[in-house]
Amino acid sequence: MLIDFLNAIAYTGAFALALVVFLGLLAKLGGPGEALGRLVTRAPLLDIVFALISWVPWLVCGIVFGWIGLAGAIVAQVCVIQVWIFGHELMHPKAKRGPRIVRYLDHKVGWLNNRTALWVTVGAFPVFWVVRLAEIILYPLFVRLLGFPKYKHGDWVNLSRHRFRGLVGHDLLWCLYCDWMTGVYSFGAEMLRNVESFWCPIQFQSKIKCENCKQDFPDVEKAWVPADGSMADVDALMHRLYDEGNMSWAGHPSRAQDPPIGPLGIAAPVPIPLEPAKPKSIPEPETPRESEAPKEPATPETPEELQEPEPPTDAPVDETDNDPSDESSERHDQR
Secondary structure (H helix, E strand, C coil): CHHHHHHHHHHHHHHHHHHHHHHHHHHHCHHHHHHHHHHHCECCHHHHHHHHCCHHHHHHHHHHHCHHHHHHHHHHHHHHHHHHHHHHHHHCHHHHHCCCHHHHHHHHHCHHHHHHHHHHHHHHHHHHHHHHHHHHHCHHHHHHHHCCCCCCHHHCCECCHHHCCCCCHHHHHHHHHHHHHHHHHHHHHHHHHHHHHHHCCECCCCHHHHHHHCCCCCHHHHCCECCCCCHHHHHHHHHHHHCCCCCCCCCCHHHCCCCCECCCCCECCCCCCCCCCCCCCCCCCCCCCCCCCCCCCCCCCCCCCCCCCCCCCCCCCCCCCCCHHHHHHHHHHHC
Protein backbone atom coordinates (compact mmCIF):
# COMPACT_ATOMS: atom_id res chain seq x y z
CA MET A 1 0.00 0.00 0.00
CA LEU A 2 2.84 2.39 0.79
CA ILE A 3 4.38 1.65 -2.59
CA ASP A 4 1.10 2.48 -4.31
CA PHE A 5 0.87 5.71 -2.33
CA LEU A 6 4.40 6.74 -3.28
CA ASN A 7 3.90 5.77 -6.90
CA ALA A 8 0.78 7.92 -7.07
CA ILE A 9 2.73 10.85 -5.63
CA ALA A 10 5.60 10.38 -8.05
CA TYR A 11 3.51 9.99 -11.18
CA THR A 12 1.12 12.81 -10.35
CA GLY A 13 3.89 15.16 -9.24
CA ALA A 14 6.00 14.56 -12.33
CA PHE A 15 3.06 15.02 -14.65
CA ALA A 16 1.83 18.21 -12.91
CA LEU A 17 5.32 19.78 -12.88
CA ALA A 18 5.84 19.00 -16.56
CA LEU A 19 2.49 20.52 -17.47
CA VAL A 20 3.08 23.66 -15.42
CA VAL A 21 6.55 24.18 -16.90
CA PHE A 22 5.18 23.71 -20.41
CA LEU A 23 2.45 26.29 -19.84
CA GLY A 24 4.97 28.73 -18.40
CA LEU A 25 7.21 28.44 -21.44
CA LEU A 26 4.49 29.17 -23.99
CA ALA A 27 5.01 32.92 -23.78
CA LYS A 28 8.71 32.43 -24.60
CA LEU A 29 8.07 30.43 -27.78
CA GLY A 30 7.26 33.45 -29.93
CA GLY A 31 4.10 33.96 -31.95
CA PRO A 32 2.90 30.34 -32.07
CA GLY A 33 3.48 29.93 -28.34
CA GLU A 34 1.57 33.12 -27.52
CA ALA A 35 -1.29 32.06 -29.76
CA LEU A 36 -1.48 28.69 -28.03
CA GLY A 37 -1.24 30.43 -24.68
CA ARG A 38 -4.31 32.53 -25.51
CA LEU A 39 -6.21 29.40 -26.50
CA VAL A 40 -5.43 27.47 -23.33
CA THR A 41 -6.68 30.33 -21.16
CA ARG A 42 -10.17 30.15 -22.65
CA ALA A 43 -12.76 27.42 -22.74
CA PRO A 44 -12.87 24.79 -24.15
CA LEU A 45 -9.07 24.21 -24.00
CA LEU A 46 -9.00 25.72 -20.51
CA ASP A 47 -11.37 22.99 -19.37
CA ILE A 48 -8.92 20.37 -20.63
CA VAL A 49 -5.98 22.03 -18.85
CA PHE A 50 -7.88 22.37 -15.57
CA ALA A 51 -9.00 18.76 -15.79
CA LEU A 52 -5.42 17.53 -16.36
CA ILE A 53 -4.08 19.37 -13.32
CA SER A 54 -6.99 18.51 -11.03
CA TRP A 55 -9.42 15.60 -11.27
CA VAL A 56 -7.89 13.52 -14.08
CA PRO A 57 -4.94 12.41 -11.87
CA TRP A 58 -7.44 11.63 -9.09
CA LEU A 59 -9.41 9.41 -11.44
CA VAL A 60 -6.40 7.65 -12.95
CA CYS A 61 -4.60 7.05 -9.65
CA GLY A 62 -7.85 5.98 -8.01
CA ILE A 63 -8.44 3.39 -10.71
CA VAL A 64 -4.83 2.14 -10.79
CA PHE A 65 -3.89 2.26 -7.10
CA GLY A 66 -7.23 2.45 -5.33
CA TRP A 67 -8.18 4.93 -2.63
CA ILE A 68 -4.60 5.20 -1.48
CA GLY A 69 -3.68 6.27 -4.99
CA LEU A 70 -6.30 9.03 -4.85
CA ALA A 71 -4.80 10.29 -1.61
CA GLY A 72 -1.31 10.16 -3.11
CA ALA A 73 -2.44 12.22 -6.12
CA ILE A 74 -3.89 14.92 -3.88
CA VAL A 75 -0.73 15.07 -1.77
CA ALA A 76 1.39 15.39 -4.90
CA GLN A 77 -0.74 18.25 -6.22
CA VAL A 78 -0.44 20.17 -2.95
CA CYS A 79 3.33 19.75 -3.04
CA VAL A 80 3.52 20.90 -6.66
CA ILE A 81 1.51 24.01 -5.77
CA GLN A 82 3.95 24.95 -3.01
CA VAL A 83 6.96 24.31 -5.24
CA TRP A 84 5.48 26.45 -8.00
CA ILE A 85 4.70 29.31 -5.61
CA PHE A 86 8.25 29.26 -4.26
CA GLY A 87 9.81 29.16 -7.72
CA HIS A 88 7.60 31.88 -9.20
CA GLU A 89 8.26 34.27 -6.32
CA LEU A 90 11.98 33.51 -6.61
CA MET A 91 11.83 34.56 -10.26
CA HIS A 92 10.10 37.86 -9.37
CA PRO A 93 11.89 39.17 -6.27
CA LYS A 94 10.88 42.80 -6.81
CA ALA A 95 7.18 41.98 -6.99
CA LYS A 96 7.55 39.72 -3.98
CA ARG A 97 8.92 42.60 -1.92
CA GLY A 98 6.24 45.03 -3.15
CA PRO A 99 2.59 45.37 -2.11
CA ARG A 100 0.86 42.01 -1.92
CA ILE A 101 -2.61 40.69 -1.14
CA VAL A 102 -1.32 37.83 0.98
CA ARG A 103 0.82 40.14 3.12
CA TYR A 104 -2.10 42.37 3.98
CA LEU A 105 -4.50 39.48 4.70
CA ASP A 106 -1.94 37.64 6.83
CA HIS A 107 -1.58 40.80 8.89
CA LYS A 108 -5.34 41.42 9.00
CA VAL A 109 -6.67 37.99 9.97
CA GLY A 110 -3.51 36.09 10.85
CA TRP A 111 -1.26 33.82 8.82
CA LEU A 112 -2.87 30.60 9.98
CA ASN A 113 -6.46 31.78 9.53
CA ASN A 114 -5.78 33.12 6.05
CA ARG A 115 -4.00 30.01 4.76
CA THR A 116 -6.49 27.61 6.35
CA ALA A 117 -9.46 29.48 4.88
CA LEU A 118 -7.87 29.39 1.43
CA TRP A 119 -7.57 25.63 1.54
CA VAL A 120 -11.16 25.36 2.79
CA THR A 121 -12.27 26.92 -0.52
CA VAL A 122 -10.68 23.97 -2.31
CA GLY A 123 -13.54 21.87 -0.95
CA ALA A 124 -15.83 23.71 -3.39
CA PHE A 125 -13.62 22.83 -6.35
CA PRO A 126 -15.43 19.53 -7.14
CA VAL A 127 -18.78 21.35 -6.83
CA PHE A 128 -17.72 23.91 -9.43
CA TRP A 129 -16.61 21.09 -11.69
CA VAL A 130 -20.07 19.54 -11.45
CA VAL A 131 -21.57 22.90 -12.45
CA ARG A 132 -19.09 23.20 -15.31
CA LEU A 133 -19.91 19.72 -16.60
CA ALA A 134 -23.61 20.59 -16.50
CA GLU A 135 -22.87 23.68 -18.60
CA ILE A 136 -20.98 21.56 -21.11
CA ILE A 137 -23.28 18.52 -21.26
CA LEU A 138 -26.79 19.51 -20.18
CA TYR A 139 -27.38 23.06 -21.39
CA PRO A 140 -26.77 22.23 -25.08
CA LEU A 141 -29.75 19.90 -24.82
CA PHE A 142 -31.93 22.90 -23.88
CA VAL A 143 -30.58 24.77 -26.88
CA ARG A 144 -31.53 21.92 -29.18
CA LEU A 145 -34.86 20.97 -27.61
CA LEU A 146 -36.21 24.37 -26.57
CA GLY A 147 -34.32 26.93 -28.63
CA PHE A 148 -32.54 28.50 -25.67
CA PRO A 149 -29.86 31.04 -26.66
CA LYS A 150 -26.37 29.81 -27.47
CA TYR A 151 -23.28 31.13 -25.71
CA LYS A 152 -19.55 31.25 -26.32
CA HIS A 153 -18.17 29.46 -23.29
CA GLY A 154 -14.83 31.24 -23.64
CA ASP A 155 -16.50 34.60 -23.02
CA TRP A 156 -17.40 33.43 -19.53
CA VAL A 157 -14.86 30.76 -18.57
CA ASN A 158 -11.38 32.17 -19.11
CA LEU A 159 -8.27 33.36 -17.28
CA SER A 160 -6.75 36.82 -17.51
CA ARG A 161 -5.36 37.81 -14.12
CA HIS A 162 -1.94 36.37 -14.93
CA ARG A 163 -1.46 39.52 -17.04
CA PHE A 164 -1.87 41.80 -14.02
CA ARG A 165 1.42 43.49 -13.20
CA GLY A 166 2.96 42.57 -9.85
CA LEU A 167 0.68 39.59 -9.22
CA VAL A 168 3.06 36.72 -8.51
CA GLY A 169 3.42 33.45 -6.63
CA HIS A 170 0.85 32.87 -3.93
CA ASP A 171 -1.42 35.75 -5.00
CA LEU A 172 -1.33 34.75 -8.66
CA LEU A 173 -2.21 31.12 -8.01
CA TRP A 174 -5.25 31.83 -5.89
CA CYS A 175 -6.40 34.69 -8.12
CA LEU A 176 -6.38 32.31 -11.09
CA TYR A 177 -8.45 29.87 -9.07
CA CYS A 178 -10.99 32.62 -8.27
CA ASP A 179 -10.88 33.76 -11.90
CA TRP A 180 -12.01 30.32 -13.04
CA MET A 181 -14.61 29.84 -10.29
CA THR A 182 -16.22 33.24 -10.90
CA GLY A 183 -16.57 32.54 -14.61
CA VAL A 184 -18.11 29.13 -14.01
CA TYR A 185 -20.57 30.52 -11.47
CA SER A 186 -21.59 33.49 -13.63
CA PHE A 187 -22.07 31.29 -16.68
CA GLY A 188 -24.23 28.87 -14.73
CA ALA A 189 -26.34 31.75 -13.38
CA GLU A 190 -26.88 33.04 -16.92
CA MET A 191 -28.11 29.64 -18.06
CA LEU A 192 -30.35 29.33 -15.02
CA ARG A 193 -31.95 32.70 -15.81
CA ASN A 194 -33.26 31.18 -19.03
CA VAL A 195 -34.49 28.09 -17.20
CA GLU A 196 -36.31 30.00 -14.44
CA SER A 197 -38.06 32.49 -16.71
CA PHE A 198 -39.09 29.71 -19.08
CA TRP A 199 -40.64 27.25 -16.63
CA CYS A 200 -41.83 29.38 -13.71
CA PRO A 201 -41.90 33.17 -14.18
CA ILE A 202 -43.63 33.85 -10.86
CA GLN A 203 -42.26 35.96 -8.03
CA PHE A 204 -41.64 34.38 -4.64
CA GLN A 205 -44.03 34.96 -1.76
CA SER A 206 -41.12 36.14 0.36
CA LYS A 207 -40.27 39.77 -0.40
CA ILE A 208 -36.87 39.27 1.20
CA LYS A 209 -36.11 36.37 -1.14
CA CYS A 210 -37.18 38.44 -4.16
CA GLU A 211 -34.90 41.25 -3.05
CA ASN A 212 -32.00 38.86 -2.53
CA CYS A 213 -32.44 37.06 -5.83
CA LYS A 214 -33.06 39.99 -8.16
CA GLN A 215 -29.34 40.67 -8.53
CA ASP A 216 -28.71 37.26 -10.12
CA PHE A 217 -32.22 37.02 -11.61
CA PRO A 218 -33.31 40.49 -12.75
CA ASP A 219 -36.54 39.09 -14.20
CA VAL A 220 -37.78 38.66 -10.63
CA GLU A 221 -38.32 42.40 -10.45
CA LYS A 222 -38.68 43.37 -14.10
CA ALA A 223 -40.79 40.64 -15.70
CA TRP A 224 -42.08 37.87 -13.46
CA VAL A 225 -45.73 37.85 -12.38
CA PRO A 226 -46.29 39.05 -8.79
CA ALA A 227 -47.04 36.44 -6.17
CA ASP A 228 -50.62 37.72 -5.86
CA GLY A 229 -51.22 37.50 -9.62
CA SER A 230 -53.15 34.87 -11.53
CA MET A 231 -52.41 32.15 -14.05
CA ALA A 232 -53.95 34.39 -16.69
CA ASP A 233 -51.15 36.87 -15.93
CA VAL A 234 -48.58 34.09 -16.30
CA ASP A 235 -50.08 33.04 -19.62
CA ALA A 236 -49.99 36.64 -20.86
CA LEU A 237 -46.35 36.99 -19.84
CA MET A 238 -45.33 33.79 -21.62
CA HIS A 239 -47.09 34.88 -24.81
CA ARG A 240 -45.34 38.20 -24.54
CA LEU A 241 -41.92 36.60 -24.02
CA TYR A 242 -41.96 33.70 -26.44
CA ASP A 243 -44.51 34.24 -29.22
CA GLU A 244 -41.89 35.89 -31.41
CA GLY A 245 -39.58 32.86 -31.15
CA ASN A 246 -36.97 34.39 -28.82
CA MET A 247 -36.64 31.84 -25.99
CA SER A 248 -34.25 33.82 -23.78
CA TRP A 249 -35.00 35.43 -20.44
CA ALA A 250 -36.51 38.92 -20.49
CA GLY A 251 -33.27 40.77 -19.85
CA HIS A 252 -31.14 38.88 -22.38
CA PRO A 253 -29.10 41.13 -24.73
CA SER A 254 -30.99 39.71 -27.73
CA ARG A 255 -34.09 41.48 -26.43
CA ALA A 256 -32.46 44.90 -26.36
CA GLN A 257 -34.81 46.16 -29.10
CA ASP A 258 -37.96 44.70 -27.54
CA PRO A 259 -40.34 46.99 -25.66
CA PRO A 260 -40.01 46.67 -21.89
CA ILE A 261 -42.21 44.05 -20.24
CA GLY A 262 -44.41 44.95 -17.32
CA PRO A 263 -44.81 42.71 -14.26
CA LEU A 264 -48.08 41.24 -15.57
CA GLY A 265 -46.77 40.13 -18.93
CA ILE A 266 -48.05 43.14 -20.84
CA ALA A 267 -45.93 45.66 -22.61
CA ALA A 268 -44.98 48.51 -20.40
CA PRO A 269 -45.87 51.92 -21.79
CA VAL A 270 -43.10 53.30 -23.91
CA PRO A 271 -42.86 57.08 -24.18
CA ILE A 272 -43.33 58.10 -27.81
CA PRO A 273 -40.83 60.73 -28.87
CA LEU A 274 -42.68 63.80 -30.02
CA GLU A 275 -41.43 66.28 -32.55
CA PRO A 276 -40.62 69.60 -30.98
CA ALA A 277 -43.52 71.97 -31.34
CA LYS A 278 -42.96 74.76 -33.82
CA PRO A 279 -43.08 78.16 -32.17
CA LYS A 280 -46.26 80.02 -33.06
CA SER A 281 -45.92 83.45 -34.63
CA ILE A 282 -46.96 86.04 -32.08
CA PRO A 283 -48.81 88.97 -33.73
CA GLU A 284 -47.42 92.39 -32.99
CA PRO A 285 -49.62 94.40 -30.62
CA GLU A 286 -51.82 96.97 -32.38
CA THR A 287 -51.26 100.64 -31.65
CA PRO A 288 -54.15 101.74 -29.44
CA ARG A 289 -56.34 104.59 -30.68
CA GLU A 290 -56.29 107.94 -28.99
CA SER A 291 -59.64 107.30 -27.37
CA GLU A 292 -58.50 103.89 -26.26
CA ALA A 293 -55.02 104.96 -25.33
CA PRO A 294 -54.39 104.24 -21.68
CA LYS A 295 -54.22 107.27 -19.53
CA GLU A 296 -51.06 107.94 -17.69
CA PRO A 297 -51.46 107.53 -14.00
CA ALA A 298 -51.84 110.83 -12.20
CA THR A 299 -48.89 111.95 -10.26
CA PRO A 300 -49.39 112.21 -6.56
CA GLU A 301 -50.55 115.67 -5.46
CA THR A 302 -48.27 117.92 -3.55
CA PRO A 303 -49.35 119.64 -0.31
CA GLU A 304 -49.61 122.98 -2.17
CA GLU A 305 -51.99 121.50 -4.71
CA LEU A 306 -54.20 120.17 -1.94
CA GLN A 307 -54.94 123.75 -0.73
CA GLU A 308 -58.20 125.36 -1.85
CA PRO A 309 -57.79 127.76 -4.83
CA GLU A 310 -58.41 131.52 -4.31
CA PRO A 311 -61.71 132.80 -5.67
CA PRO A 312 -61.39 134.54 -9.05
CA THR A 313 -61.66 138.39 -9.30
CA ASP A 314 -63.41 140.41 -12.03
CA ALA A 315 -60.65 142.95 -12.30
CA PRO A 316 -58.05 142.26 -14.91
CA VAL A 317 -54.78 141.22 -13.62
CA ASP A 318 -51.88 143.44 -14.42
CA GLU A 319 -49.01 141.34 -15.58
CA THR A 320 -46.50 144.07 -14.72
CA ASP A 321 -44.66 144.07 -11.48
CA ASN A 322 -46.48 145.88 -8.59
CA ASP A 323 -44.59 148.84 -7.24
CA PRO A 324 -45.47 150.25 -3.74
CA SER A 325 -45.20 153.83 -5.01
CA ASP A 326 -47.81 153.21 -7.65
CA GLU A 327 -50.23 151.94 -5.02
CA SER A 328 -49.92 155.15 -2.96
CA SER A 329 -50.49 157.39 -5.98
CA GLU A 330 -53.53 155.42 -6.89
CA ARG A 331 -55.05 156.01 -3.44
CA HIS A 332 -54.37 159.78 -3.75
CA ASP A 333 -56.26 160.00 -7.03
CA GLN A 334 -59.23 158.31 -5.53
CA ARG A 335 -59.52 160.94 -2.89
